[in-house]
Amino acid sequence: MFEYFKPNKIFSITSKAPKYVLFLFIVTLTVGLSEALIFSPEDYKQSHSVRIMYVHVPAAWISLGIFSTLTFLSITGYIFKIINFFLIAKSLAPSGLVFNIVALVTGSIWGKPTWGTWWAWDARITSMLILALFYIMYIVAWRIYEKNNKAFQITSIITILGIVNVPIIKYSVDWWNTLHQPASINILSKSTIHVSMLFPLLIMTAAFALFSLLIFLMKYNTELIKIKNKGLDRL
């Protein structure tokens, strides 16, 4: 099965895919922005400020999802010695960090009209900030140890330590008294969000997921060409 993850097999797809993904992303983002900014209703309590949710929540979801994927790829790559998994993880990290920062900044902007403050050392905000630090450590580790196999070891340790923080982020609103409200969307039980707000939220999540895929494809291709550049030096 792992044969399918060999760079030679993947590159023929990843080199052609970005233009199609970019097109899909632009279409989805246009629909998502129209829904989020124009067609979705305002909230009875928060009025129009609720619209910030359409960028804040998907950004947080995507950054959490990417970090979980990084951890899975790093651990699997380390156990089964699949170097390409590390390359995939490395290519995913930049969009994860950017979405983490977007979640923090838009959360801060949303906090001002809702809570009356730009920042609070609330459990969820603090744990999201810690996740951003883990992302930075992960990316910096690749830069420091780029020419060394030690990068595999160090980045795996960073993801294993960082993944402990992911359930803390998820359940912080249930475990502690925080400014954040409990989750409105549940997979196992009934969601408390109205469908008119759920629809734009899902569209924006799809748009951000497509953007992550686009950045991943471009970054992954860059990493492969970098390896091939080194190969040409050795010819």
Next chain:
Amino acid sequence: MTNEILFMNGYGLYVWSAFVFTLLSLLSLYAIVKSQYNKEKSKFIAKFGTLNSERAAFAKSQSINKEILSNIPNI
């Protein structure tokens, strides 16, 4: 209608700044990654151009190298 979209009952500044910050972040990341990609690709093409015919033929026999060069004319 336009006023409501722009000012949003006094929340316009917060909503628009959140959306603009998000879009600018995505655009910046795209620009950075795209420039890194173009830089590596140009480096590859430049290095490939310095190879003698035998080495170039060998390099071109590798599938990824062939893919990288596939959309460059006259190589």
